[in-house]
Amino acid sequence: MKITIFKFTAMCVLMGVSQLFAQEKFTIQPELQNFRQPGYDGLNVFEEPKNDTVPFDGLKVRVGGDFALQLQGINHTSDSALANLGTNFNLPTANLNLDVQLADGVRMHLRTYLSSRHHNEAWIKGGHIQIDKLDFISDGFLSGFMDIATLKIGLDEINYGDAHFRRSDNARAIYNPFVGNYIMDAFTTEAFGELTLQPGPFLAVAGISNGNLNQSVNIGTKENKLSFYGKLGYDDQINNDLRLRLTGSFLASTGYDNGQYLYSGDRSGARYYWVMVKEGAADNFRSGRFNPGFAKFNAFQINPFVKWKGLEFFGIYEMAMGDQADPDVTPMMEGGSFTQLGGELLYRFGSWDQFYAGGRFNSVSGNYTENSPDISINRFNVGLGWFFTKNVMVKLEYVNQMYSDEGWTGSEAHFNGGSFDGAVFEAVIGF
Template sequence: MKKAINYFSTVLLILFGFQALAQENEARDLDNFRYRDQRGIEQFEAKKDTATSFDGVKVRIGGAFAIQFQAIDHESTGTPVNSDGDPVSLIEIGSNFNLPTANLDLDVQLYDGVSMHLRTYLSSRHHPEPYVKGGYIQIDKLDFVSEGFMEDLMQNVRIKIGHMENNYGDAHFRRTDNALAIYNPFVGNLIMDAFTTEVGAEVYYFKSGFIGMLGVTNGKLNQGVDNPKKTDPSIVAKLGYDDYINDDLRLRLTGSVYHTNKSANAYLYSADRAGSRYYFVMEEEGASAKGNFTSGRFNPGLRNELTAFMINPFVKYQGLEFFGTYEMAKGKADAELETRTFNQYAAELIYRFGNNENLYVGGRYNLVDGEMAGGTEVDITRFNLAAGWFMTKNIMAKLEYTNQKYDGFLASDIRNGGKFDGVVFEAVISF
């Protein structure tokens, strides 16, 4: 533990050295974008505002950096064998720094009420080389057609088009997106990490706190014109309410659905090309950080038919906030005769305090259970404790304890009797 504390102290000194680079500059803010600093941690969809101040094309260059010190142990009673029939053990892991990750963001105000976003992963666990995540064009006004065109309708309507992060559920607004970890009060994302980027369009309607969204995508993560008969379009929809009841109390409740009737490979739970924060946990010997980039996560394997529902309540009273997730995913792979169902439950309780709520402590419980291909019933549980500090609006440090257990997996599965636990320090810059 003393070694870990020394490493963490070094990281803090490095962060303070970057402070001048990452100081908040509100003049760089653009209309109808989510803030990339502390102000964005309780934002979900970007604020809808047609009272823009456009005076020419503006480009905001931003980014994010993150580094972790990991001190986690893992164990298993599983007895898998390799192709030669020899037993396979868990890979040996120790305590040290993970590969630093970095994002590059380009946000552009193209016209009055029209903007563009593009994100590139400069370095990630799965792609150490630069890799374009995706981007979109966002339309909040139609003045490019003619001034005031459909002005009354566009007071409440937004259109997004692109190869983009689809707005299924609210958990993706609080997840870590490669180096963009400033929104996440914890280090890891949920066990069943619902996140995908597909080509499509989403239409939003905002009115007096109510939110409605309907979207359609081509159902593909990797774009191409091949396999034209293997994938149908996917439907994404959301309905909810988000408003302040009074100065101290905010309530948000949304329900979302993602549906694809036919897919060559439904990627909703495996689309993150950046990778898990828990490096090498529950991986077999010979694993690599790049090749085994989903450590600690779970993909239910509903590859070819998938319908998923997610309900998310969010309540904030002064400095105390609760965020919940209930998710049901139902579907199957082509080789299976019957559909299977997995459920996910998660509850986060965070208390923010200090100057401008720059400090927080919190806990999260996450449970996934369901039926594997072949009929085996399994469950995975995770418990997290975390504390964090926003040194400035752009710089934060957090410490997390994590404990994850696997139950019900076959004896031939490395996850049989599996468990990992330990601490992770993470330092984040976002601007």
Template sequence: MRNITGKLIMAFVLLSAGLVAQGVEKNTPKDLNVFETPKTNYTFDKVKVKVGGDFALQFQAIDNSNDLNNLEKLRHDLNLPTANLRLNVQLAKGVDMQLVSYLSSRNHEESWVKGGFLAINNLDFIQEGLLADLMSKLTIKVGMDEFNYGDAHFRRTDNARGIYNPFVGNYIMDSFTTEAFGEVTYQNNGWIVVGGITNGMMNQLVLEKEAPYTDNTDNGLSFFGKLAYDKQLDAALRVRIAGSIYKSTGTTNGSNLYAGDRAGSRYYYVMEEKDASYRNAFSGRIQPKFSKMTAIQINPFIKYNNTEFFGMYEIVSDSDDEGGEELTQMAAELIQRMGSKDQYYIGARYNQVKGNIQAGADNIKVSRFNIGAGWFMTKNILTKLEYVHQKYDGKGYEGSKFQGGEFSGVNIEAVISF
């Protein structure tokens, strides 16, 4: 294992050096902890296209077990590298488009379009000075992409884009999906208000029903909103508190808030049964697909000098007439950044999900602990070292592969973004 790890680190360094030699510059440690894109003064002289990309590779040394002793044995080795292609296009003054494709992912080894959106921060393309005072605080966004529910999605790993995530994996319940949406964001003196609507569908379809899967055609709209306050109180202290809500109204759509990631999870093949006919690309996660879902997420964020705290309290449920299932997620992470440019960090995260995922079923509980460290080798290159331990408990898991289940081990990850 020592020889493999040494070769892996050397490969990371050589690949990173090749990118640096090409002059690639974008992300720095100072770009971290940005949530909604701040309003700024916009200039425009011609259409400009910025091509960006992300690359990630992990060495996984994780073992898993359960009471039934029927899990696949994992070896310590490399995962399939993942890659993103990002196009950012300035179309007019204050009018921008973004398009992201997954060139390679765990769930789709072939290229796959994640989504895209159009962001309007200025109406001068219609008439010079139109609603200038209002648009100095307002952003209108439309597209087929992720929308702004919760603060956790700003810090998550998006396939190969892991530079904003201090750890290797995302949360146990990963609130992320791509849907056709419209969203309005208002920012003024630290206050942020978001309101939006989606059609509740990840895969767009004009057929009345998706035969032969269902005869139910109860498709409804989904609504989301956020209220946040984000303020740099003095040179040392920044405080943010945000509350978000998502509400779906249909029984045949609007259920993908925690099952919309088409990239796959980072903990490869954990808790998979021997000789299983289906390989779960989202191992280690819980993905509730409740009908008429209501989700609420509260996120505190505090940064004092080089110490950061990010938390999450989340409740997701369906309506009583659909079964009344409910899950609660809690998470807390503490990061200490070090170095003259905050290029080093150490951190710990605790994450827990508990409740009942099926109507009438007993409760389950899944808990995860991460401890890790990272080094921004350059402005574009991050290497991570992480230990993870996840455990499954509760009567709801009795008789299943999760009874007495747990996995633990080490991940080494290299991330490049430009």
């Protein structure tokens, strides 16, 4: 009961305070160094830039939040009996965000999910320390290197691929032009350390994580191993009208007992509620998504981004290859591979590009092992959006997702002949 009262109060505070901050310029919130602004001003921002001129004049605490509410009208069908869906509102989701400037070039981020699809209680998503200067060691220490370098250490989302910068993170849906995330949703929160270099228009990322979503010193018979990831890229504003970005990322999960969470690490829940859930079954909070389920694997993702005036294109080419289990223990479980393709085309218009319209295509195909039959998923989205202010927006989309090929067996047999389609309206606040 106390948790429910706390959640309700916190959500009301977020909604009320957002009206103070939902202006075209922040007048109350403190300015932080190397910080991605929530709302419209944070659109199409990927890694935090290194061209910040915000001076440090003491410790600053920025309290922010996110709120999202969907009205969903989706139908689904398959060769099996599915849950009976109607048109209604989903449970509102909310985040509480704390960003603290601790020292010159040192900042902390902490996000708490106040309400989510999967957890009806408040819980911490993760947090990290971001270091852009080493002046706390001595004034100007390695300043030439730190002019292009950023260090991140914590337990939070890792920087694999570019799609995670545009995805909905529970209630933080203001950067996502559509309601849903990609089918293979590359997102995980793990204990990590990460170095980012941004010399001019070039980009390099090197990171290491412990491969665990839930942390425990009691490992039992598991042999935990590290995961490694990185990114290389180019990002340049060619002129006032044209921006080009191209990145390639990889992740190597080196053990069979941990590191398998890249496509199942989001514990807040998918955005299309109850779709393709069997009749009489409990809700699957990952409904509409797909996880290859590899125990040990390698993945890479290539992301082009082009913005010309009001026209934007963002793309995904991704492959994940690995084993479902250790073949020395469980034979015939190796050699699986899945490919994801995605592309979204948007046009932003209005006096300050506050409106947009666009579409997205997303597909996943492949097999669980080298001897298993293929499976395929295809999704189409078309949508519209409107930023009332830089911190308040609404979006409306139509989604159609289809399941095909012969590999849907066992616990996934209800995907045979399966599809869902319909409209979703979402209102979002982020400040």
